[in-house]
Amino acid sequence: MxxxxxxxxxxxxxxxxxxxxxxxxxxxxxxxxxxxxxxxxxxxxxxxxxxxxxxxxxxxxxxxxxxxxxxxxxxxxxxxxxxxxxxxxxxxxDENTRVRKKVPLHFINAENSPAVKQDKCLVNHAMTEVVVDCLAMQIPEFITVDLGNAVKGQSIHTNDLVLPAGVKVIVHGKPNPGIATLVEPKEEIIAAPVAAAAGDKKGKKKK
Structure with missing residues (x-):
């Protein structure tokens, strides 16, 4: 640009x-x-x-x-x-300058994965960008995370990223933090108002 x-x-x-x-x-x-x-x-x-x-x-x-x-x-x-x-x-x-930059993650093919297509899982994004260390001329515009083969319950970590040559991800704290997890959607259980109905019946008196 x-x-x-x-x-x-x-x-x-x-x-x-x-x-x-x-x-x-x-x-x-x-x-x-x-x-x-x-x-x-x-x-x-x-x-x-x-x-x-x-x-x-x-x-x-x-x-x-x-x-x-x-x-x-x-x-x-x-x-x-x-x-x-x-x-x-x-x-x-220049070609000799080494930099650290935040680079966005682009998640692709989630809709085609077994986790989403078959098991109706949701993708829980823990990170949307990572900090990389590389020569300035090697800075990637973004890093692709292909979820096409992801299965239910799988977690994607920084070590799973496919990085361009010469590019290293910098992490703090955990050595291999999670990026995304494929989780099952939670089902909502709606209880029928049985107790209320039973109370109404008991409250009625014969005239």
């Missing part, structure tokens, strides 16, 4: 506020052998780009002053309740 940024001449809280009032978003790009640069972006273009999953995980091409640099999104600050991006951070990367 490619986007355009512009050099920002003024800094500070007041300057950033005035910038936002003109439909621009302040930001910064850092990393590499070049000094950090303060930038600004068109807010609406940035807002719509942020709605795309790939903008958060994939390698990006940033055009700045006629030059194109490889960057990754590092941080986004949103307004507490308004649809407004307050600030955005990018990191310059």
């Amino acid at each position: 490619q986007f355009t940024a512009f050099e920002r001449s003024k800094q500070g809280t007041g300057a950033s506020r005035r910038l936002r009032n003109t439909g621009r978003t302040p930001g910064i790009v850092f990393g590499g052998t070049t000094a950090p640069a303060v930038i600004e972006l068109d807010h609406n273009s940035l807002w719509f780009a942020l709605q795309k999953e790939a903008f958060h995980a994939a390698l990006l091409d940033m055009e700045l002053n006629g030059n194109t640099e490889k960057v990754v999104l590092r941080n986004v600050q949103y307004h507490p309740f308004k649809p407004l991006v307050l600030h955005v951070d990018f990191q310059r990367v």
Whole structure:
């Protein structure tokens, strides 16, 4: 994905506020052998780009002053309740830069699995994304989790993921946390109002 940024001449809280009032978003790009640069972006273009999953995980091409640099999104600050991006951070990367990034999980073929198709199980998602460690040029846009052969009661763990070459999942706490489980739907048992009916009969008296 490619986007355009512009050099920002003024800094500070007041300057950033005035910038936002003109439909621009302040930001910064850092990393590499070049000094950090303060930038600004068109807010609406940035807002719509942020709605795309790939903008958060994939390698990006940033055009700045006629030059194109490889960057990754590092941080986004949103307004507490308004649809407004307050600030955005990018990191310059090259073929030697190693990064840790959150990557979304795409679950496929659940409807064709024995668990869902035959046993009417539900897929309980414990995780929808994982943190990966890899070279910047190897960042996957997403990781596919194929549930086509899943059976009732099966749990899918991080060790079951099929990862691209050079990509490693970083976990904290449990060494092999669960990602999804195929569980049977719970049946609701509705008790008939027998007790109430019996009470009504006892309450009736012969005249």
